[in-house]
Amino acid sequence: MRAPREGDVPFYQLPYIEMRGIPAVRYQDEDVAVAEAELRWNVTPRWAAIGFFGSGRAWGGSADFGDADSVNAWGLGFRYLVARRLGIYMGVDLAKGPEETAIYIQAGSAWR
Numbered sequence: 812m813r814a815p816r817e818g819d820v821p822f823y824q825l826p827y828i829e830m831r832g833i834p835a836v837r838y839q840d841e842d843v844a845v846a847e848a849e850l851r852w853n854v855t856p857r858w859a860a861i862g863f864f865g866s867g868r869a870w871g872g873s874a875d876f877g878d879a880d881s882v883n884a885w886g887l888g889f890r891y892l893v894a895r896r897l898g899i900y901m902g903v904d905l906a907k908g909p910e911e912t913a914i915y916i917q918a919g920s921a922w923r
Contacts, residue, residue, distance in 0.1 A: 828867035831915055832884030832906030840879070841871025857892040859900070884908040888917070 820841075827839035830847060847865035854860055863886055870879035888904030904915040 826869075828869055828882060830865045830867055830884050830908075831863065831904055832865070832886055832908035832911070832913055833867065833882060834908070834911060834913075837910075838867065838869045838882055840869040840873055842876075843867065843869045851890070857895075859890040859892075859902075861888045861890060861902075861904070862886070863888075863904070863906075882909050888915075890917070890920070 822839070823836075825839045825841065826843040827836045828843055828845055829835065830845055845865060845867040847863065849861055849863040851859050851861045864883070865885070866881050866883045868876070868879050868881045870876045873879075884906055886904050886906035888902055890900040890902035893899055893901045900917070900920050902917045904917060906913050906915060
């Protein structure tokens with residue numbers, strides 16, 4: 812007998828791995844965990860080179876945490892400080908995931 816559930820969620824509302832290099836909604840399930848790291852090297856006061864790596868796992872309905880596969884993505888990029896007083900960077904990232912390579916245009920930063 813199946814355990815009672817709080818409610819069935821439509822597939823488009825399930826959490827998914829959201830990371831550079833991983834197509835949106837490609838890996839989703841009832842639970843998701845993601846870890847990312849980004850390293851920045853300021854080449855000059857305005858230019859910076861970055862490298863990043865991330866790993867994620869989706870589990871719950873189709874597999875337990877230990878049985879679910881991890882997906883990894885990594886990449887390189889650069890940033891240019893367009894607004895020095897505000898600390899706003901612009902740049903481009905090249906990210907490689909398990910299936911595809913993607914280019915991202917970045918404005919601002921999640922990391923400060």
